[in-house]
């Protein structure tokens with residue numbers, strides 16, 4: 001009954017011209033840190049474009065548009081929570097509130113992207129779409145496919161063991177953003193070749209040796225914070241299909257996935273002390289909770305490498321499969337899961353994740369700020385130089 005009221009109420013809220021509700025004053029916004037930046041003009045165009053859509057995009061999308069608009073213009077949700085019986089206001093408040101501390105400029109970009117995707121699918125008028133001259137992202141470090149209700153993001157630098165260079169960080173963020181809005185129900189991250197990922201590409205640090213070190217460390221901390229933030233905020237079930245060994249950030253972010261399936265050939269290694277670094281990916285918070293404080297210490301401080309079975313026994317991995325049947329078994333299972341009702345899955349994730357979101361963003365910020373200092377230390381510089389001059393391997 002409550003759902004029926006909510007649906008009817010939302011329909012009233014957006015009808016007879018359901019999209020005209022998004023007729024808000026315009027405010028000045030700041031430049032985005034993200035690679036693709038939506039200008040104030042793009043944002044205004046998007047607001048106009050919404051009114052021209054012929055096809056009603058549905059309540060879920062309208063709520064998302066509402067929330068992104070509010071976040072882009074007013075920032076994080078700052079109004080009192082409506083009562084439980086005020087279903088429409090509560091649905092709007094919940095959606096806005098779920099955006100947490102998403103920066104205004106990112107919300108503005110997301111709003112523009114969402115409207116752009118709606119415009120291209122509904123082809124409502126002969127007008128030029130905002131951003132129509134902008135090419136859809138072509139990935140150089142990833143292969144992204146969508147099939148059977150599953151968007152698969154495959155890390156694709158196999159000759160470098162899928163080490164994450166700056167471009168890959170940016171592309172993963174873009175791919176997650178796109179997957180959060182596409183029709184798929186589950187999103188998977190996996191690796192191409194024999195490794196899941198060897199973690200941060202240590203050549204990212206080579207620039208550090210060439211002056212402006214503080215600035216580079218600061219920019220890397222911003223990149224890392226945005227990157228991990230995308231995992232914290234990802235709204236659909238996110239599954240890691242760990243096809244081989246995982247190192248560093250590709251291990252720590254697993255604590256932010258909803259399920260982790262691993263081949264028995266994989267290992268899990270976070271050699272931060274060896275590298276003069278400190279934990280990231282919210283692992284300083286998630287790992288002690290997933291495993292136990294002392295098991296987390298062995299991994300994050302002493303750099304103990306876990307086998308897949310050990311990682312499973314400690315709760316980091318959901319299930320381990322023999323390498324010979326890994327792909328077949330995992331994809332059969334995921335395809336079955338992808339037939340489940342998408343809204344129920346998304347809402348269940350929201351219920352689970354929302355309790356922790358604010359905390360996770362705070363942990364992420366703290367870890368990045370500590371790392372920013374660590375990257376400038378002799379311990380870190382020496383470890384990176386040793387790897388680059390091939391004196392040391394893990």
Ligand SMILES: CCCC/C=C/CC(=O)SCCNC(=O)CCNC(=O)[C@H](O)C(C)(C)COP(=O)(O)OP(=O)(O)OC[C@H]1O[C@@H](n2cnc3c(N)ncnc32)[C@H](O)[C@@H]1OP(=O)(O)O
Pocket residue numbers: 159160161163164198199200201202203204220221223224247248249250271275277280387392393394
């Ligand atoms: C924005 C900043 C975020 C920072 C946060 C993250 C922290 C981390 O992720 S810390 C973890 C960093 N990763 C490592 O320290 C791993 C380093 N790599 C290795 O120790 C070995 O390469 C590895 C054990 C993974 C594999 O050893 P082998 O099987 O013997 O292969 P090769 O060493 O010959 O590797 C093949 C090829 O790949 C290049 N490679 C592998 N890993 C990395 C890496 N992390 N960064 C850069 N390059 C990497 C390796 O150099 C080889 O290249 P070529 O010599 O050109 O063939």
